[in-house]
Amino acid sequence: MLPDKDGPGVGGGQSSPEGEDPSVSLFRDYLRLKTVHPEPDYDAALRFLDRIAEELQLPMKKIEVCPGRVVSIMTWEGTNPSLKSILLNSHTDVVPVFQEHWKYDAFSAFKDAEGNIYARGSQDMKCVTIQYIQAVRRLKAEGWKPMRTVHLMFVPDEEVGGHKGMETFVKHPEFQKLNIGFALDEGLANPGEPFTVFYGERNPWWITVHCPGSPGHGSRFVENTAAEKLVSVIINSFLDFREKEKHRLNTSECFTLGDVTTVNMTMVKGGVAYNVIPAEMDVSFDLRIPPTVNLQEFERQIKQWCKEAGEDVTYEFAQKHMNQNVTSTEENDPWWSTFSAACKAMNMTLEKEIFPAATDSRFIRAVGIPAIGFSPMNRTPILLHDHNEYLNEQVFLKGISVYERLIPALASVPAFPDEA
Ligand code: MET
Ligand SMILES: [Zn+2]
Numbered sequence: 001m002l003p004d005k006d007g008p009g010v011g012g013g014q015s016s017p018e019g020e021d022p023s024v025s026l027f028r029d030y031l032r033l034k035t036v037h038p039e040p041d042y043d044a045a046l047r048f049l050d051r052i053a054e055e056l057q058l059p060m061k062k063i064e065v066c067p068g069r070v071v072s073i074m075t076w077e078g079t080n081p082s083l084k085s086i087l088l089n090s091h092t093d094v095v096p097v098f099q100e101h102w103k104y105d106a107f108s109a110f111k112d113a114e115g116n117i118y119a120r121g122s123q124d125m126k127c128v129t130i131q132y133i134q135a136v137r138r139l140k141a142e143g144w145k146p147m148r149t150v151h152l153m154f155v156p157d158e159e160v161g162g163h164k165g166m167e168t169f170v171k172h173p174e175f176q177k178l179n180i181g182f183a184l185d186e187g188l189a190n191p192g193e194p195f196t197v198f199y200g201e202r203n204p205w206w207i208t209v210h211c212p213g214s215p216g217h218g219s220r221f222v223e224n225t226a227a228e229k230l231v232s233v234i235i236n237s238f239l240d241f242r243e244k245e246k247h248r249l250n251t252s253e254c255f256t257l258g259d260v261t262t263v264n265m266t267m268v269k270g271g272v273a274y275n276v277i278p279a280e281m282d283v284s285f286d287l288r289i290p291p292t293v294n295l296q297e298f299e300r301q302i303k304q305w306c307k308e309a310g311e312d313v314t315y316e317f318a319q320k321h322m323n324q325n326v327t328s329t330e331e332n333d334p335w336w337s338t339f340s341a342a343c344k345a346m347n348m349t350l351e352k353e354i355f356p357a358a359t360d361s362r363f364i365r366a367v368g369i370p371a372i373g374f375s376p377m378n379r380t381p382i383l384l385h386d387h388n389e390y391l392n393e394q395v396f397l398k399g400i401s402v403y404e405r406l407i408p409a410l411a412s413v414p415a416f417p418d419e420a
């Protein structure tokens with residue numbers, strides 16, 4: 001089959017490849033925008049979203065949270081706008097690709113004979129962005145109106161830690177003005193029939209351990225070297241702990257990745273020449289810690305590991321998320337019960353988990369707003385950040401219908417006693 005040569009389509013589907021659902025064409029157009037790190041083309045995404053807002057006839061607000069980093073919000077005002085609103089969140093950026101490992105150009109959104117659409121962002125999370133948009137488009141076309149206001153939010157820089165995106169924006173007065181009661185954000189695919197939903201996340205800690213030591217000539221037995229401390233930190237502490245956690249995950253039937261701590265050594269630095277013993281070596285780790293772990297105790301453990309490696313061994317954090325809020329999935333919680341009942345009514349089975357990586361939901365939960373991570377992709381291998389990331393068009397289309405039911409359900413949650 002020849003690669004698809006159709007140019008970018010338009011939202012209404014005016015230039016869809018023949019026989020293709022216009023929602024699929026719109027999805028593929030969006031996938032072709034190179035919002036890829038390290039230099040995402042955010043302007044292209046903003047132009048795309050501007051056009052959508054115009055088509056949907058929804059007002060769009062843009063807030064530049066940091067230079068060149070704009071959060072945009074399309075607002076569908078509810079019939080009772082004083083009630084708390086519903087947030088449909090998605091990030092616009094995607095992670096880099098190793099093109100040589102891809103079957104197709106990662107930004108061509110090639111669709112194969114089975115309807116699998118290959119592109120960076122097809123699962124993470126451009127699918128969800130377009131699903132929200134198309135669900136809203138259909139609901140508007142049907143003449144339905146929300147009671148609670150619905151905000152569609154498009155955020156930059158999630159994939160690089162959210163510092164110039166959601167982390168900053170949740171503290172902005174414009175965020176508070178949105179008066180959000182409940183948020184939906186990204187989840188993960190599920191290879192089986194059920195859908196996975198995430199009610200919390202592991203805390204990401206990015207840590208660098210500095211190991212100073214005595215320098216000297218590479219031909220001698222110098223005492224107290226940086227390398228000896230580095231080995232002690234790596235082997236006797238972090239990686240030992242890593243093995244224990246891996247064992248805990250592999251021997252427990254009821255654990256998923258989100259229930260244990262992962263540790264990965266991701267960077268090592270140090271040294272200038274073969275024959276010069278360096279005065280310092282640094283090692284960095286990516287840690288992901290479940291919300292059930294006592295973080296103060298865990299940091300004491302890290303401090304102890306460093307101390308055992310040498311009195312002068314220190315550490316610093318590049319990322320240290322401390323908030324452990326999780327979202328209620330009790331049946332008496334009005335948001336959860338509405339969400340789960342709507343899924344049940346569509347015969348969907350849900351698997352509740354802790355998200356193993358990190359999303360912008362952690363910042364939303366940290367300011368006290370309940371958030372559920374959910375990307376409606378079942379029968380789909382988990383391929384986010386991987387080579388040959390794809391999503392089947394039928395799964396994608398089904399997801400639009402899912403939001404077409406979820407949005408009205410959530411926007412109709414009756415006023416709480418404390419709401420105006
Ligand atoms: C820890 S910052 C978040 C970046 C990315 N989503 C990850 O989980 O690695
Ligand atoms: Zn994502």
Ligand SMILES: [Zn+2]
Binds near residue numbers: 124159384
């Ligand atoms: Zn991601």
